[in-house]
Amino acid sequence: MSFVLAVPSKGRLQENAAAFFSRAGLTLMQGRGARDYRGTLDGMEGVDVAFVSASEIVGLLASGQAHLGITGEDLVRETLDDADARLALLTPLGFGAAKVVVAVPQAWIDVRTMADLEDVAAAYRTRRGERMRVATKYVNLTRRFFAGNHVADYRIVESLGATEGAPAAGQAELIVDITTTGATLRANALKVLDDGVMLRSEANLVASLRAEWNEAARETARRLLARISAEEAARLTRDVVAQFPRTAEDATHRRSGRELAAEAAPQFEATMRSENARGRLTLVCPKDKVAPLADWLVAKGAEHVTVAAMDYVFTPANPLYEALVRKLT
DSSP states (O other), X not given: OOEEEEEEOSHHHXXXXXXXXXXXXXXXXXXXXXXXXXXXXXXXXXXXXXEEOHHHHHHHHHHTSOSEEEEEHHHHHHHOTTHHHHEEEEEEOSOSOEEEEEEEETTOTTOOSHHHHHHHHHHHHHHHSSOEEEEESOHHHHHHHHHHTTOOSEEEEXXXXXXXXXXXXXXXXXXXXXXXXXXXXXXXXXXXXXXXXXXXXXXXXXXXXXXXXXXXXXXXXXXXXXXXXXXXXXXXXXXXXXXXXXXXXXXXXXXXXXXXXXXXXXXXXXXXXXXXTTSXXXXXXXXXXXXXXXXXXXXXXXXXXXEEOOSOOOOSOOHHHHHHHHHHO
């Protein structure tokens, strides 16, 4: 079996997946254009790309027909009860973010939590002699979440269209749906329960634990994930270069770069990349820690501090591949 990478076949997810690989210096290529559902990954030999829907990707990974794929965590959790036994979610990709939520009519002013919903469901059953209806495409997620919150008096109405319109149309009393901003829910006079966020989802790089992981497949995964890890490390971190005074007297009294790095580590998640005898110290830290680290270095005597972004940061460690190997053993 060749090494198979499954990616979304159309829409925004495909565009974002292509951009994700492009950042790692790789290009998704479709054999005969947009209508071809097989392709390659330009820049990485030995990878057969399958262009399929995001929901189909879950099935390919679960059955072992694909080694790696890009799909939403909501689809993984909805499709597979035993997702963690079949798949490894290696890393979130920063796109396709959304929440699966429980939403009720805004007119239900006394219903704010799942505990309130349990009371409403029981009263609805007593008053009408039937169960409260929940419209959703997320049948399995709903059942698990409602059971965990002790809500039992309801029945699911599987939604085939715009779920948020079901209460207004008289098809259901409340809904479980996916939302990004909540604007569509508000436009349909719905509100999310305070504890009604079932899942915070986004696109993930997912590995199959059922695929054939022979030596060749593992080596392909190692090379591919090294590229992705190097780009991710570069995107999320910055080199912070501090220049300290270089006179002999200053050098005598200045603390060593290793001492400064040890003090900076717990405050700014910084590590030392290098230092030299001329007072130049290079640290690396998460990009959101750059400004406070720079202020701190100036306070420690740095004459100036510069910040540099990298394209890739390759190291002996390959955290994504290491995570995959741990799941496979």
